Each structure stands twice: as C-alpha cells, then as structure tokens.
Amino acid sequence: MKRVYMDNAATTALKKEVLDAMMPYLTDIYGNPSSLHTFGQEAHKAVENARHQVAKALNAADDREIIFTGCGTESDNMVLLGIAQRYAKKGKHIITSAVEHHAVLYTCERLEKMGYEVTYLPVDEYGMVTAAQVSEAIRPDTILVSIMFGNNEVGTVMPIKRIGEVCREKGVFFHTDAVQAVGHVHIDVQDMNIDLLSLSAHKFHGPKGVGALYVKKGIVVPALLTGGAQERNKRAGTENVAGIVGLGKAIELACSDIDESSARMTHLRDKLMTGIAGSIPEVKLNGHPTERLPGNVNFSIKYIEGESILLMLDINGIAASSGSACTSGSLDPSHVLLAMGLPHEIAHGSLRLTLGDDTTEEEVDYVLEVLPKVVERLRKMSPLYKG
Ligand SMILES: *Cc1c(COP(=O)(O)O)cnc(C)c1O
Numbered sequence: 001m002k003r004v005y006m007d008n009a010a011t012t013a014l015k016k017e018v019l020d021a022m023m024p025y026l027t028d029i030y031g032n033p034s035s036l037h038t039f040g041q042e043a044h045k046a047v048e049n050a051r052h053q054v055a056k057a058l059n060a061a062d063d064r065e066i067i068f069t070g071c072g073t074e075s076d077n078m079v080l081l082g083i084a085q086r087y088a089k090k091g092k093h094i095i096t097s098a099v100e101h102h103a104v105l106y107t108c109e110r111l112e113k114m115g116y117e118v119t120y121l122p123v124d125e126y127g128m129v130t131a132a133q134v135s136e137a138i139r140p141d142t143i144l145v146s147i148m149f150g151n152n153e154v155g156t157v158m159p160i161k162r163i164g165e166v167c168r169e170k171g172v173f174f175h176t177d178a179v180q181a182v183g184h185v186h187i188d189v190q191d192m193n194i195d196l197l198s199l200s201a202h203k204f205h206g207p208k209g210v211g212a213l214y215v216k217k218g219i220v221v222p223a224l225l226t227g228g229a230q231e232r233n234k235r236a237g238t239e240n241v242a243g244i245v246g247l248g249k250a251i252e253l254a255c256s257d258i259d260e261s262s263a264r265m266t267h268l269r270d271k272l273m274t275g276i277a278g279s280i281p282e283v284k285l286n287g288h289p290t291e292r293l294p295g296n297v298n299f300s301i302k303y304i305e306g307e308s309i310l311l312m313l314d315i316n317g318i319a320a321s322s323g324s325a326c327t328s329g330s331l332d333p334s335h336v337l338l339a340m341g342l343p344h345e346i347a348h349g350s351l352r353l354t355l356g357d358d359t360t361e362e363e364v365d366y367v368l369e370v371l372p373k374v375v376e377r378l379r380k381m382s383p384l385y386k387g
Helices: 016-026 038-058 072-086 102-113 131-137 160-170 241-256 258-279 306-315 335-339 361-381
Strands: 066-069 093-097 117-121 142-146 173-177 196-200 211-215 283-285 296-301 350-354
Touching: 016 241, 038 066, 038 211, 038 241, 066 072, 072 102, 072 142, 072 173, 072 196, 072 211, 093 102, 102 117, 117 131, 131 160, 142 160, 160 173, 241 258, 258 283, 258 296, 258 361, 306 350, 306 361
Parallel strands: 093 117, 093 142, 142 173, 173 196
Antiparallel strands: 066 211, 196 211, 283 296, 296 350
C-alpha cells in the first residue's frame, strides 16, 4: 500500500546526507569534546564546525552566539526562564502571543506562578499578531517579547522583522520560536532584529533530540543545566556530538537552496489548498492565505471530527494530524484555533497536512484523490450533515 507522510510539522525524515555526516561520530570518532587528547579534539572540531554552519545559516555575527541544546523545547525554556531570572531587576513583565507552542505557553504559566506578569497578545482571524499590538503592550518593566516565527498548527508567519524593529526601538529583548521556520523560510537574525531564536534539528530533516539557541552578543541567558563547562558554561552536559553534527549538516542543506525548495513546497501547498477547497464543500482554510509556512495546509472540515478523518486517512496510508502532535492525544480543541475565534465544534474538526522537502507532486495528487472520498463517507454517517 502507498504510504504518504504529511505530518512534517510534527517531525521530518532524516536526510541520507545528514545520517552519513553523523555516522563517524556514532562509530570511530567517539571522543569527549572536552578531552584534550586527539580523540576529544576531533569531536570538538566537529561541534565547532556545526556551530559555524548554524551561525552562517542564520547570518549570526559570531559563531559564539550559537548554543546547542537538547531540543527546541529546551531552547524556549532556557530563554524564558533565563531572561526572567537575569533581568528581573529591570522588570517582571513578558509579552507573548496566545498561539505559541506549549513550550513557550506553559513556561510562561510557570513564570506567572513565580511572580512574573505575562501579556498574551490576542490574534486576528488568521492567527496573526501585529507589530502595533506589541508596541502598545510594551511597558517600562517589560523585559522580553517572545513571538513565534511560524505557527506549528495553522502555519501563519508573523511579521517578525517589524516586531523586531519595535522591540529594538523600545530596548526590549526579542525572542522568536523559529522551530517551524528554520530551513523553510529565509531567516537573517541581524536584518530581522532578532535577539534570541530557538530552533530544532528534527523539524528540518535533522535528527531528534538536538536543538540550538541563538543569543545575540551582549545578552546574558543563564544556564538552565549546571555542571560542566560545556557550551561556554551555558549548557552543561557532554555534547550530543553526532546530533550536533547532524543539526549542522541539515541546516546547511536546508538553507543552501532555500529559495528553490521553499518555492517548490509552496507550489505543492497551494495545489493541495486549492484542490481541497475545490473538491470538498463546506471547508474553511485555517491560517493566513498567503503569509504562511511553505509546507502547511490546515482546514476545518465541518460536520465531522478531526480524529475520524485521521483514522480513515491512516487506513489509506496517509499520515496527517489534527492540530499539533503534542495535543493530539487529548480531545481538547486547539488553543490556536480557539484564539483565532473558531467556535468549539469547528475547532475540533481540523485537519493539518504538512509537507517536507521530500514531498512529491504524486503524493499531493494521492491525498487529493483520497480525502474527498473519506470526507464524503464520514459526512454520510454524521447526524450533523444534511448534505
Ligand atoms: C516542535 C516545536 C517545538 C518543540 O521542539 P522539540 O525539539 O520537539 O522540543 C517548539 N516550538 C514549535 C513551534 C515547534 O513546532
């Protein structure tokens, strides 16, 4: 049977070239990068090479602005908890949006319990926050603005450069969770006024369990993990050398042809979007029609449950998702769709199809062949659907 993977926002397939780059560090080159002997120094060199690859991909001014972490979640936690701790004397106010990943939202909730005040900016019907909203929310005691680059559920890409400008003018640090955007959208931390940025390798065809944090020179983010002196005392623990090498290789590959790959993916995304809108009645596109990640398609399909669509697609070999991977175990409606103003019953019935660098036109055609039939069948069984 055909197997079509359309859940690249949850995780992506490891590229062959990435695995090849990692392999020596899982076998022969097993030294500890902190060791001074040759075994260690070979590993150390590989970590520093990967740091350079990441810095170059983001146009960071200095390799030392990159800290390797264990995942995107850790990078988000490190920024929020670290900035809150280090700059508490300046103030205890943080601004974020209502549609962030839980790695940001739940950490903000923790900070609230610790006596910080968090403003959750509301979004418009497309899941967008404006720079003007950020500007109005900044107060003298604001220490951090954290707004995601691209939304993991509905794909909306935020006006990052303008938000960065506002933060710079007002002298407030600007963090962006760019886990969904890195490797898919052109990012330049200097041009976009980004002070802190989180990324994760497994979202751009790298390995799982390794991430990075960009911290602009001059900003102090205290360590979350203490112990050894790794990562210039910013992240204790022996480096995941093979993972870091894989992250470096994956970001280099993804960013080397980002214009072409993003144009190719956008073409497939638009084919999928127009195909669904044209062949299935009573569907609603979620997220911004144009300001969206090149690989994200998200529809509310009225009168049927998201879970039943997923099950039927899975039977037909298609892996998709309803909202985010993290919440799909629960039956709660998506906090992102609710923040966008969708009523509960519609927020339940959403379908997310996310493309990767390896998605083919044939796979898109297969989904467009299967999905309308699945929806029709489910709707026939739905007491809510009158035809
Ligand atoms: C996947 C994701 C994360 C978490 O990254 P992990 O490496 O899986 O911890 C954080 N933010 C966004 C927007 C994501 O899509």
